[in-house]
Amino acid sequence: MSDISRDALKAVFVHSDSRPRPASGTKPLMGGTATLTLLGGRHELLEQCWSFLDELEQLWSRFLPDSDITRLNWANGQPVEVDERTILLINEMKDGVVRTEGRFDPTRLPDVLALGYDASRVDSRHVTHLPASAVSPGRIDLVEASQQSVTMPVGTTLDAGGIGKGFAADLVSSFALERGAWGVMAEIAGDVRVAGEAPNGIAWRLGVENPFSPRSHRAIVRIPDGGVVTSSQLKKRFGKDSLTHHLIDTANGKSAVTTVATVTVIARTAAIAETLTKPGFTQPVTNYLDWLPRQGAAGFVIGLDGTTHESDNWSLYQ
Numbered sequence: 001m002s003d004i005s006r007d008a009l010k011a012v013f014v015h016s017d018s019r020p021r022p023a024s025g026t027k028p029l030m031g032g033t034a035t036l037t038l039l040g041g042r043h044e045l046l047e048q049c050w051s052f053l054d055e056l057e058q059l060w061s062r063f064l065p066d067s068d069i070t071r072l073n074w075a076n077g078q079p080v081e082v083d084e085r086t087i088l089l090i091n092e093m094k095d096g097v098v099r100t101e102g103r104f105d106p107t108r109l110p111d112v113l114a115l116g117y118d119a120s121r122v123d124s125r126h127v128t129h130l131p132a133s134a135v136s137p138g139r140i141d142l143v144e145a146s147q148q149s150v151t152m153p154v155g156t157t158l159d160a161g162g163i164g165k166g167f168a169a170d171l172v173s174s175f176a177l178e179r180g181a182w183g184v185m186a187e188i189a190g191d192v193r194v195a196g197e198a199p200n201g202i203a204w205r206l207g208v209e210n211p212f213s214p215r216s217h218r219a220i221v222r223i224p225d226g227g228v229v230t231s232s233q234l235k236k237r238f239g240k241d242s243l244t245h246h247l248i249d250t251a252n253g254k255s256a257v258t259t260v261a262t263v264t265v266i267a268r269t270a271a272i273a274e275t276l277t278k279p280g281f282t283q284p285v286t287n288y289l290d291w292l293p294r295q296g297a298a299g300f301v302i303g304l305d306g307t308t309h310e311s312d313n314w315s316l317y318q
Contacts, residue, residue, distance in 0.1 A: 020182070022199055025050070030057050030165050031122055032189025036172070039199055040182030052175050053188075056168045059083050060160035062109065063119075063126035069160055073109070074131055077154040085171065087145045089160060092167050096275030097140055099295060103250055103279040107138030109159040111253040130157055136253055162191065166229055166274035169193035186270075192228040193270040208300055211261045218308060219264075219300055221317040227270030231277035232262045249282050256281045261304045266317055267297040285309050 023046050024037040036049055059068045059082075068086040096104045113128060120126040138156030145151075152158070169186040173195040176184040183196035185204055194204040203224045207217035211234050221228065233247050233256065249256040263280030267273035276297050280288050285301050289311040292299040298317060301309045 028122065029053055030061070030168065030189055031120065032165075034186070034188045036176075036187075037185040038176055038181045039184070039197055041176065041180040045176060045179055045181060048179065049172050049176050049184075049186075053168055053172055056085065056164070056171065059086055060089065060164045060168075062128045062159055063123075069158055072150055072152055073134070073157040075152060076131060076133060077152070079149045079151040081149045084147070087147070087150060088171075089164060089167050090140075090143060090145055090150060090158070092271045092275075093158070093163060094140055094143070096163060096271070099272070100275055100279055102137075103282065104163075104275040105137055105140075105248070105250045106158050106161065106163060107140050107156055108136050108248045108250065108253065109157045110134045110136040111248050112159065114253075115255055137250070162229075162231065162274045162277075163271055165189050166191040166193070166227060166270035166272075169270040170227065190230045190232070191270045191274055193226070194223050194228075195225050198224065208264050209262075211302055212306065218302060219318070221266065223266065223317060226266060226268055227273040228264065228266050229270055229273035229277055230262055230264040231274075231281070233258060233281060234261055247278070247281050251282070258282065259304050260285070260301055262302045264300040264302075265292065265297050266299075266314075267295070273297065 020040045022037050022039050025046055026033060026035045027050060034053065036046060038046055058064060061067050062069050064070060068082040072080050093106045110130060113130065118128050133155050134157045135155040139153050142153045143150065143156065165188040169188050169191050170193050172186050173184045173193045177196050181196060183198055185194045192206060198204045203222040206221050206223060206228055208219040209230060210216045210218045211232055247256045258281045260281050263277040265273040265276045267276055276292065276295060280299065280301055289299050289309060292311045293313045298313045299311045300314055
């Protein structure tokens with residue numbers, strides 16, 4: 001639908017003081033659950049968005065032998081032709097490493113596997129394997145991407161992980177708006193992106209989950225456009241004692257020892273918000289929450305003891 005046609009349709013609804021009803025759906029995706037909500041657009045658009053997200057999972061999953069990520073991890077320094085969306089993802093990864101001064105690091109897959117998170121939690125038959133040359137940390141700064149291919153140094157491997165979910169939410173939101181949706185909310189395993197018009201015409205109303213009572217919320221935020229991401233050390237646990245989690249402390253390559261249960265970040269995009277959650281598990285809470293606004297973000301931290309802490313600008317979204 002062209003911008004002119006979409007604007008004309010909006011004018012009809014505004015003049016009649018009514019709005020199209022949101023279309024919504026929920027499906028398993030990227031190791032978790034995804035929910036899409038579209039305001040406006042043709043009836044087939046929701047299914048087109050799901051197909052788009054399925055394509056991204058096929059490109060980025062480390063559990064699939066023919067994904068772009070797996071082929072790159074086994075390339076041993078040779079260039080690999082990949083989808084243009086994979087190149088965009090790698091650029092987001094690079095930006096995230098710089099933004100967080102290395103506290104977000106997508107080259108830590110060997111550490112994650114060493115801790116025991118090698119099999120898919122959705123289908124344990126899908127297991128991640130890496131070449132003997134794999135090292136951690138890798139050198140993402142030396143990864144070279146052209147318009148059609150990517151070349152990584154020998155030993156460097158990538159894990160799309162959380163940033164893949166956040167960036168997928170960003171991309172599918174743009175995909176929906178470009179095809180006629182007035183507004184969209186994409187939530188993929190805790191990574192949320194809202195864009196365009198909200199159902200009430202003002203802002204999208206989103207809840208921050210209570211990690212100790214998942215059916216309830218510890219905070220409600222209102223976002224006109226942007227990303228909201230919650231990372232938790234309580235959900236992805238593995239190992240014999242089920243105490244090891246997937247959040248790596250980049251200082252030592254081990255599962256982060258932290259008193260923080262969850263970190264929620266609001267930022268311009270879900271991909272940016274995802275990268276900014278990671279330092280919240282390894283930095284002093286006060287320092288972290290002072291740092292976030294300087295990155296153009298706001299944060300909300302819940303401790304293992306149930307206490308909450310928020311950045312000074314968090315109230316702007318309440």
